[in-house]
Amino acid sequence: MFSLEHITNSIQQWLYSTFNPTMALILECTIVMLLAIGLFAVLGLVLVLMERKVAARMQIRLGPNRVGPRGMLQTAADTLKLMMKEGLTPNGADKFLFNLAPFIVMIAAMLILAPIAFAKGFQIWDINIGVLYVSAVSSVSVIGILMAGWASNNKYSLLGAMRSGAQIVSYELSAGLSIISIVVLAGSLQISDIIASQQTGWWLFRGHIPAVIAFVIFIIAVTAETNRAPFDLAEAESELTAGFHTEYSGMKFALFFLAEYINIFIVCAIGATLFLGGWMPLHIGHWEGFNHIMDYIPSSVWFLGKTFFLIFLIMWFRWTFPRLRVDQLLSLEWKYLLPISMFNLLLITLIAIMGWHF
Amino acid sequence: MYRETQIINSGHTILSAGGDLGGAADGGELVINVGPQHPATHGVLHLVITLQGETIQKIEPHLGYIHRSIEKMCESLSYRQFIYVTSRMDYLSAHINNHACALCVEKGLQLEIPPRARVIRVLMDELTRIASHELWWGAMAMDLGAFTPFFYAFRERETINDIMEETCGARLTMNYMVPGGVMYDIHPNFQKRVKDFIQLFNNKIDEYDDLVTGNIIFQNRTKGVGVLTKEDAISFGCTGPVGRGSGVPCDIRKLYPYEVYDKVSFDEIIETGGDSYARYLVRIKEMRQSIRIVEQLIDNIPDGEFQAKTKAVLKLPKGEFYSRVETARGELGVYIVSEGGTTPYRIKFRSPGFSNLSALDHISRGSKIGDLMAIMGTLDLVIPDIDR
Numbered sequence: 001m002f003s004l005e006h007i008t009n010s011i012q013q014w015l016y017s018t019f020n021p022t023m024a025l026i027l028e029c030t031i032v033m034l035l036a037i038g039l040f041a042v043l044g045l046v047l048v049l050m051e052r053k054v055a056a057r058m059q060i061r062l063g064p065n066r067v068g069p070r071g072m073l074q075t076a077a078d079t080l081k082l083m084m085k086e087g088l089t090p091n092g093a094d095k096f097l098f099n100l101a102p103f104i105v106m107i108a109a110m111l112i113l114a115p116i117a118f119a120k121g122f123q124i125w126d127i128n129i130g131v132l133y134v135s136a137v138s139s140v141s142v143i144g145i146l147m148a149g150w151a152s153n154n155k156y157s158l159l160g161a162m163r164s165g166a167q168i169v170s171y172e173l174s175a176g177l178s179i180i181s182i183v184v185l186a187g188s189l190q191i192s193d194i195i196a197s198q199q200t201g202w203w204l205f206r207g208h209i210p211a212v213i214a215f216v217i218f219i220i221a222v223t224a225e226t227n228r229a230p231f232d233l234a235e236a237e238s239e240l241t242a243g244f245h246t247e248y249s250g251m252k253f254a255l256f257f258l259a260e261y262i263n264i265f266i267v268c269a270i271g272a273t274l275f276l277g278g279w280m281p282l283h284i285g286h287w288e289g290f291n292h293i294m295d296y297i298p299s300s301v302w303f304l305g306k307t308f309f310l311i312f313l314i315m316w317f318r319w320t321f322p323r324l325r326v327d328q329l330l331s332l333e334w335k336y337l338l339p340i341s342m343f344n345l346l347l348i349t350l351i352a353i354m355g356w357h358f
Numbered sequence: 359m360y361r362e363t364q365i366i367n368s369g370h371t372i373l374s375a376g377g378d379l380g381g382a383a384d385g386g387e388l389v390i391n392v393g394p395q396h397p398a399t400h401g402v403l404h405l406v407i408t409l410q411g412e413t414i415q416k417i418e419p420h421l422g423y424i425h426r427s428i429e430k431m432c433e434s435l436s437y438r439q440f441i442y443v444t445s446r447m448d449y450l451s452a453h454i455n456n457h458a459c460a461l462c463v464e465k466g467l468q469l470e471i472p473p474r475a476r477v478i479r480v481l482m483d484e485l486t487r488i489a490s491h492e493l494w495w496g497a498m499a500m501d502l503g504a505f506t507p508f509f510y511a512f513r514e515r516e517t518i519n520d521i522m523e524e525t526c527g528a529r530l531t532m533n534y535m536v537p538g539g540v541m542y543d544i545h546p547n548f549q550k551r552v553k554d555f556i557q558l559f560n561n562k563i564d565e566y567d568d569l570v571t572g573n574i575i576f577q578n579r580t581k582g583v584g585v586l587t588k589e590d591a592i593s594f595g596c597t598g599p600v601g602r603g604s605g606v607p608c609d610i611r612k613l614y615p616y617e618v619y620d621k622v623s624f625d626e627i628i629e630t631g632g633d634s635y636a637r638y639l640v641r642i643k644e645m646r647q648s649i650r651i652v653e654q655l656i657d658n659i660p661d662g663e664f665q666a667k668t669k670a671v672l673k674l675p676k677g678e679f680y681s682r683v684e685t686a687r688g689e690l691g692v693y694i695v696s697e698g699g700t701t702p703y704r705i706k707f708r709s710p711g712f713s714n715l716s717a718l719d720h721i722s723r724g725s726k727i728g729d730l731m732a733i734m735g736t737l738d739l740v741i742p743d744i745d746r
Contacts, residue, residue: 323503
């Protein structure tokens with residue numbers, strides 16, 4: 001069976017047999033770094049195109065279809081345009097913070113990539129507190145957004161950053177509680193352990209209704225955390241023009257834009273890992289033949305398929321719902337999602353202790 | 359002069375649109391400029407908003423960015439010509455504006471309009487009203503952050519524009535009215551295409567309700583937002599869907615029927631909520647009523663002339679003439695003072711948008727910025743109509 005694990009293992013063996021251990025480690029780091037940056041570039045291009053195609057499909061129009069075959073090079077052309085644009089810095093802005101902010105958002109997005117398992121045995125860093133690491137680092141990006149809003153010296157940006165701060169800090173709680181409920185079921189914080197615990201079935205199906213509730217809350221919370229419609233109050237095009245990135249142009253804007261899509265990918269990857277079994281193929285009980293066929297599909301395809309399905313869900317929300325108001329957004333979190341997910345966590349703990357899950 | 363004083367009094371920061379944090383007034387208030395270039399104002403409206411956090415303390419509309427002195431221009435145009443300038447006031451109900459002017463001139467000339475022309479005028483009025491409400495529906499949803507309805511609305515609106523194009527030769531500012539009737543007879547395809555449109559629209563209007571009206575987020579965003587009481591609606595002079603959303607029966611088509619409106623059956627939609635949701639419902643239901651009017655008339659266009667015989671040069675007798683119609687946004691009044699010459703001595707338009715805008719400050723105080731978009735969306739402001 002095709003697996004990326006063999007490739008990574010053979011590369012590692014070759015490196016360690018050819019170079020001394022320090023040199024091999026440095027080379028490995030370089031390769032991983034290049035791969036991560038390459039993945040970012042590709043993800044940015046693919047997701048932006050996907051969003052535009054999905055939006056077009058929902059809005060009864062064609063979407064990009066002129067540049068390249070079926071418009072596939074449209075995002076590459078857009079990137080080129082953004083790179084050639086002048087990156088303006090407003091006169092009244094705090095220049096250091098203004099220019100630093102997009103990089104903080106981008107670096108935070110890059111860091112979360114580390115513990116994600118893209119395929120069987122294809123993971124940058126299988127840290128033993130993987131899930132905790134992810135929720136910790138993902139909150140860093142709010143600093144970048146606040147920084148951008150404040151340093152722009154623009155009232156719209158400030159309002160956008162203020163909203164974003166309140167929003168991300170609030171929804172972090174529900175997202176965290178949903179993640180914890182799966183940690184309770186799996187009994188580990190390590191991503192590879194969580195995936196391994198779903199060998200016989202995904203937690204979404206095995207954890208009864210509480211797991212489904214946790215999944216729904218997780219999807220709502222991460223939509224809010226990534227500032228996507230219907231929770232895009234930080235950008236709120238019709239209210240705050242573009243919110244925290246009103247003053248950004250050129251490549252600095254592109255970094256925010258890219259970070260948004262990378263963040264969507266990451267939260268969907270986490271969701272796929274926790275609830276849908278990551279790279280684990282779909283197995284149903286004792287249907288040996290069916291399970292065997294499912295095993296033939298490469299694990300990377302399973303992972304990317306699940307992730308892109310969740311991404312599609314989030315894009316679907318964006319092109320369907322109107323935006324919430326800022327007080328409704330916060331009351332949704334504090335009055336509904338948080339109490340529900342706390343109670344839900346208790347239920348899941350009970351299920352885990354009593355061993356009621358499948 | 360008034361504007362200059364205002365700007366100096368509130369500090370120089372008003373001029374830099376959203377640009378300077380130094381504009382914070384006393385007591386932690388933040389003065390923010392929405393417009394003249396802003397996605398939610400749908401035109402060059404400039405609102406100076408005083409905020410406390412996200413709560414609106416005061417809104418001060420600054421007008422004049424698109425003032426073209428249409429009323430003054432009309433004074434140097436003949437009675438045939440000035441009608442078409444008014445297409446550029448409320449460009450979304452251009453045909454209805456022209457209708458108001460034509461009615462006023464006809465009142466002065468005491469012209470008898472052929473029945474065929476009357477019916478064609480009303481048909482075009484109602485199609486224009488539907489097109490205008492369609493655009494409003496899409497733009498309103500977009501203000502609230504939902505982009506997709508805009509495209510759905512335009513799908514149907516395009517059909518109306520195509521019908522207009524075929525008969526009038528233009529899609530938006532049709533210039534189809536002349537004193538005494540309409541400029542050309544309807545296109546041979548007109549009836550068939552309108553019937554096709556009725557069928558299409560009846561299928562699609564329920565889709566609008568499914569997509570937006572029933573949406574829980576949408577209802578939360580609009581219910582109880584920007585409440586305009588009946589008394590306030592009357593004292594601000596709000597007409598059209600804004601007035602009717604507050605329970606004021608103000609449909610000119612019912613109160614002072616013109617053309618054939620007294621012969622067709624349709625309901626005046628009145629909601630008593632007074633909030634954004636009520637104004638929204640009025641417009642949605644009005645589209646169904648307009649379709650009802652079109653359905654009644656489309657098979658009953660009488661034969662005969664489409665234009666009354668008029669002289670080449672029109673001269674109104676000395677005196678004052680006033681006519682009013684119901685546009686998509688409310689009551690449009692046209693007031694002509696004639697000295698007996700070939701051009702009007704003085705013209706005044708009573709535009710619905712101006713009165714409706716005047717209620718904005720009153721109903722938005724204490725709301726959030728997000729509410730302002732819902733309120734402005736349901737007031738359905740068309741800036742060239744306000745500024746003229």
